Amino acid sequence: MNTPSATAGHAATPAWKEWLFTTDHKRIGVLYLVGSMAAFGVAGLMALIIRLEQMDLGMQYITSGTQYNGFLYFHGAAMILAFLIPGLTGFAANYFLPIMIGARDVAFPRINAFSVWLFYFAIILALLSFVIPDAPDIMWTGYPPYSITTAGNTSFYVFTVHLLGFSSILGAVNFLVTVIYMRAPGMGWNQLNVFTWTTVAAFVMQLIFIPVLAAAVTLLLFDKYLGTHFYDPSAGGDVLLYQNLFWFYSHPAVYVIFLPAVGILFEILTTMGKNQVFNYKAAIYGGVWGIVGIAGIVWIHHLYVTGMPDWLRLGHMVTTLLISVPVGILTLSMWGTLWKSAITYNTAMMYAASCLYLILLGGLTGIPLALPSLTLHLSETSYVHAHFHFIMALFSAFALFAGIYYWFPKMTGRYADGAVATLSFWLNFIGVNVTFWPLFIIGVEGMPRRYWDYQMFPQFEGYHHIATYGAFIIAAGMLLQFANFIYSAVAGKKAPLNPWNSQSLEWTHTQSPPGPGNFVEDVVVDENWSPYNYNK
Amino acid sequence: MKLLTAILTMAATTLLASQALAEDTLANPPASWDHLWNEVMIDLYIIGGIFSTAAIYMLIKFRAKSPDQVGTAKTLSPVQSIGWVLIPAAIFMADDFFLAANGWTVWNEYRRVPEDAMEIKATGYQWYWEFEYEDGTVTEELVMPVGQPVVLRMTSSDVIHSFGVPHYRVKEDVMPGRITYIWLNPVEENETVVQCAEFCGNDHANMWTAVRAVPQEEFDAWLSASADEPTFDIDEWKDAWSESQRSAAR
Numbered sequence: 001m002n003t004p005s006a007t008a009g010h011a012a013t014p015a016w017k018e019w020l021f022t023t024d025h026k027r028i029g030v031l032y033l034v035g036s037m038a039a040f041g042v043a044g045l046m047a048l049i050i051r052l053e054q055m056d057l058g059m060q061y062i063t064s065g066t067q068y069n070g071f072l073y074f075h076g077a078a079m080i081l082a083f084l085i086p087g088l089t090g091f092a093a094n095y096f097l098p099i100m101i102g103a104r105d106v107a108f109p110r111i112n113a114f115s116v117w118l119f120y121f122a123i124i125l126a127l128l129s130f131v132i133p134d135a136p137d138i139m140w141t142g143y144p145p146y147s148i149t150t151a152g153n154t155s156f157y158v159f160t161v162h163l164l165g166f167s168s169i170l171g172a173v174n175f176l177v178t179v180i181y182m183r184a185p186g187m188g189w190n191q192l193n194v195f196t197w198t199t200v201a202a203f204v205m206q207l208i209f210i211p212v213l214a215a216a217v218t219l220l221l222f223d224k225y226l227g228t229h230f231y232d233p234s235a236g237g238d239v240l241l242y243q244n245l246f247w248f249y250s251h252p253a254v255y256v257i258f259l260p261a262v263g264i265l266f267e268i269l270t271t272m273g274k275n276q277v278f279n280y281k282a283a284i285y286g287g288v289w290g291i292v293g294i295a296g297i298v299w300i301h302h303l304y305v306t307g308m309p310d311w312l313r314l315g316h317m318v319t320t321l322l323i324s325v326p327v328g329i330l331t332l333s334m335w336g337t338l339w340k341s342a343i344t345y346n347t348a349m350m351y352a353a354s355c356l357y358l359i360l361l362g363g364l365t366g367i368p369l370a371l372p373s374l375t376l377h378l379s380e381t382s383y384v385h386a387h388f389h390f391i392m393a394l395f396s397a398f399a400l401f402a403g404i405y406y407w408f409p410k411m412t413g414r415y416a417d418g419a420v421a422t423l424s425f426w427l428n429f430i431g432v433n434v435t436f437w438p439l440f441i442i443g444v445e446g447m448p449r450r451y452w453d454y455q456m457f458p459q460f461e462g463y464h465h466i467a468t469y470g471a472f473i474i475a476a477g478m479l480l481q482f483a484n485f486i487y488s489a490v491a492g493k494k495a496p497l498n499p500w501n502s503q504s505l506e507w508t509h510t511q512s513p514p515g516p517g518n519f520v521e522d523v524v525v526d527e528n529w530s531p532y533n534y535n536k
Numbered sequence: 537m538k539l540l541t542a543i544l545t546m547a548a549t550t551l552l553a554s555q556a557l558a559e560d561t562l563a564n565p566p567a568s569w570d571h572l573w574n575e576v577m578i579d580l581y582i583i584g585g586i587f588s589t590a591a592i593y594m595l596i597k598f599r600a601k602s603p604d605q606v607g608t609a610k611t612l613s614p615v616q617s618i619g620w621v622l623i624p625a626a627i628f629m630a631d632d633f634f635l636a637a638n639g640w641t642v643w644n645e646y647r648r649v650p651e652d653a654m655e656i657k658a659t660g661y662q663w664y665w666e667f668e669y670e671d672g673t674v675t676e677e678l679v680m681p682v683g684q685p686v687v688l689r690m691t692s693s694d695v696i697h698s699f700g701v702p703h704y705r706v707k708e709d710v711m712p713g714r715i716t717y718i719w720l721n722p723v724e725e726n727e728t729v730v731q732c733a734e735f736c737g738n739d740h741a742n743m744w745t746a747v748r749a750v751p752q753e754e755f756d757a758w759l760s761a762s763a764d765e766p767t768f769d770i771d772e773w774k775d776a777w778s779e780s781q782r783s784a785a786r
Contacts, residue, residue: 146695235711275607279639321632342600371639377705380733446702451741531730
């Protein structure tokens, strides 16, 4: 494999050029990290505006409902499509997956570079919606007919999805080929890191399901701008076609986010606990692949109140409930990994421990939503809003931040741990609970989602106040956290090559940061090697 | 899957039959909803209690005493590995089917419309609701006589809305080109709201109106009074609405 180090010898190449034209998977990973964190920052600001507006009855800060809807649209779309997915399958997978399998780069480094720049073009396109007249106001779901009849510019949504989808498909092909053909000699499938497996599973789902989303939004574009009638019932189309296509992708997309987050968690629990994965094969073949197997047949639970036929709603109730089996096996493995471990606490481990709480709370609050009868009341309330924030947004974001603290010494040669990191962790952890618990409570009482005003429920004002205070606690925590990342990268305490005494290849066989081509010598492992060999 | 469906159908019918024997009064979905919700909550508290206790115990108990200490968990034997899959999977699935059967029963209550239900047509517009009674009277609030089950045949004239009444624990989307239904059982006098529960644009948050359950005589009087009123005037409504917006903005 041609290593992307051709420019390394020429000291004259300016740094910006090296980054702009890089095909090194680690630099591409860092580019994904920077882009996804930028998206997180902007979408986080939107969240603060949303919370401020909901704080009191009546109109406070916005000038129209449409403006509020634009903020909501951007918050949702950017957090899911430009922060969580690129942060986990872009940054974490790009930087560490090739090293974990002992490869010098990905199979197609130039396609990899193309992927990251497609992602940046998508972010730029999404940000342009702040300067164009009639920004998209269609939520990240973009349901027709509203997305077709609105004055908002739906095409910005469609083309953003196209660019990101194209980027993800190319990334998926690239990484699947890499894992299949470029593992270090001697490395069998049962010796892979859990993170490698979960990422492979995520990429398989991206490859299968993204084309369906692309088709759904393309038909939207045709309907709105070319006068076709795919979703127009007055001309024989069907409004529910879009929702079926959309959720056929977007439910698996939840697992595309969830699984790599679980993988990061396993890396941290094993390394910090110096323990092997509990029931490794069950976790991989039962848990991870069980989720992949079931991911494509549960989407109707997003359409429980749309008048789908009863047999479909009840059938998907059963499949949805059965998700608890693979997720339960995965959870048991996670818990079992703690058993008889020897845990060292640091910021990464604190985030990982809080993820155990988040997966439990977020997962269990999903069970009522698996039942169509309970969903008849809970659908589109802030209960749903709190549930998916806990399981998808917060769990995955906390796992990603855990991963950043965990891999920080490898990426920079310095620790990001310290008093500021600890303080920001506690602010974030307390903040998310203060923000989202009140939303559970008023959700069960009937508070609808996506409302900037709630004149019919003035008694909820107090809860909204508390939730808004929570959002600002998170904001303070995140500001501290990012300041700490930047400070630590430049002037943090120097770390040894393997500060956590991990057995995984990215720690045992590379410099910090790994140089071009990753390894000084080619990695060869034997059948006794395992990334979790602590008790041998 | 067929077997699964058969088992579930049996479970559901048995439960339904036993319930039908126990009471021959009219179903009351919101009460069943609350009952099922409490049942599920107990389930969640038990699972959550076990897992969180285990996690907290292990996170405290298994701290490293020295930096060089390693974990001492043994690799599972093949039998143990399989046992740790099959037994938990069986427990989870048993719980799933228990919940599914109960959920199905309540679902049937929600979907089976009583025969003597009064038909009302509901239409969603951007951004208001319109109700048409059997005698052709068109109103902008939903009024029902106490004790009279009501079935709403619903559609939308523009984009997707959703007819959600938290008090009656029910919600169903209204869509252009499709007709959906829900039924309500007003068991006692009550005044509550229906709100739009599917994102529909600028005034989504203001798309709500009163839902009242009143005694039969009061209902009859209200219906004939509404019939005498001129048909609902959208322009007038819009003016009144934007006036209320202006005052809210001040």
